[in-house]
Amino acid sequence: MKRIFIFVIILVFVRVASPAYAFWIWTPKTGKWVNPKTAVKETPKAQLEFAQGFYEGKKYEEAKREFKKLLKNYPKSAQAAESQYYLGLIDEAEGNLYEAYQSYQKVVDKYPFSARIAEINEREYKIAESFLAGEKRKTMGVVLPVENPAIEIFSKVVENSTYGPLAPKAQYKLGVVLKSLMRYYEAEEAFTRVVTNYPDSEWAEAAKFQIASCRANLSRSPAYDQGATQEAKEKFQEFIKEHPDVALTQEAEKQLEDLREKEAESSYGIGRFYEKQKDYEAAKIYYNDVISKHSNSIWAARSFDRLQVMEAKKK
Numbered sequence: 001m002k003r004i005f006i007f008v009i010i011l012v013f014v015r016v017a018s019p020a021y022a023f024w025i026w027t028p029k030t031g032k033w034v035n036p037k038t039a040v041k042e043t044p045k046a047q048l049e050f051a052q053g054f055y056e057g058k059k060y061e062e063a064k065r066e067f068k069k070l071l072k073n074y075p076k077s078a079q080a081a082e083s084q085y086y087l088g089l090i091d092e093a094e095g096n097l098y099e100a101y102q103s104y105q106k107v108v109d110k111y112p113f114s115a116r117i118a119e120i121n122e123r124e125y126k127i128a129e130s131f132l133a134g135e136k137r138k139t140m141g142v143v144l145p146v147e148n149p150a151i152e153i154f155s156k157v158v159e160n161s162t163y164g165p166l167a168p169k170a171q172y173k174l175g176v177v178l179k180s181l182m183r184y185y186e187a188e189e190a191f192t193r194v195v196t197n198y199p200d201s202e203w204a205e206a207a208k209f210q211i212a213s214c215r216a217n218l219s220r221s222p223a224y225d226q227g228a229t230q231e232a233k234e235k236f237q238e239f240i241k242e243h244p245d246v247a248l249t250q251e252a253e254k255q256l257e258d259l260r261e262k263e264a265e266s267s268y269g270i271g272r273f274y275e276k277q278k279d280y281e282a283a284k285i286y287y288n289d290v291i292s293k294h295s296n297s298i299w300a301a302r303s304f305d306r307l308q309v310m311e312a313k314k315k
Contacts, residue, residue: 040069044077051083060090081111085120097127098149101156108160118164121157125166128153132177150177168194168201175210179217188214208239219262264294268303280310 041047051066067083067090074080088103104120114120131150154177157170175190191214194207212235239249271286287303294300 040073044070044074044079047074048079048082051086055086055090058093060094064090081107081114081116084111085114085116088120088123092123092127097130101127101149101153105156108156117160121160121164121166124153124160125157125170128157128170128173132173147181148177150174162197168198168203171198172203172207172210175207179210179214182217184214184217208235208242211235212239216258260294261297261299264290264297264299267294268299271303271306275306275310284310 041050047066047070051063051070054060054063054066064087067086070077070083071080084103084107088100088107091097091100091103101124104124107114107116107120128150131148131153151174154170154174158167158174161167171190171194175187175194178184178187178190188211191207191210194201194203195211198204215231215235267286267290271283271290274280274283274286284307287307290297290303291300
């Protein structure tokens, strides 16, 4: 009787409990009810293959869930690095480029011996180039850098492999991004690192031109900086001297001529200031300086006219 009573109790319990376990599975090995949604395969290899099956079928939500399970349950396994890499692939496939970069970078930071590092560096570089080209920053609630995310990503590409094949190019492109944001001092520093760290790379010559260009842009700022103008002129002159046959030389010569014109305009403006203050001797010095140093500019002709006017006033 006692055995029958126990059997009846168990049967009743199963009948009552079964609806609650409708989406659960009994596992004899563990002696527990397991929810398939949270269950993990018995080995990291099996879990990875299971997740990859969803990825290959483009069932990205299911794939992400399974890759994350592997990371949670087998964080130190060889397959963990692969799972993190696949999370990056999914973000990239879904157009979440900044999140893809973050996922890839976690592989570099947490699993530096992964065989995927070189490929990840290439993928990060391409993502940075997309942002440099004006890619819209699609995001899933992640706070992006205030300005162009390419700044952070190009920097990481260099950091991940300082002397790798992508480093000189990434360092140069970092300067390009900063220059486009008118952060000229930082851009100049980035280009200088190209010249210093990668003097034999194909990007070194272009970086020298960009250094001079940054100086030129500083000299054109609202607060005219005569020192920056002089430095820019010297750097352009040095570039032209060292690379007379380079395609950028023509542009360097144009920029140099623009700087000279700006310098002449500034000296003429100072001369006009002194003339209006009736300090004719000081004005004369600046007008003559323009004529002697910038004889082919329009400011030389204007300076000559002002000298004539001043002479007429003496009579």
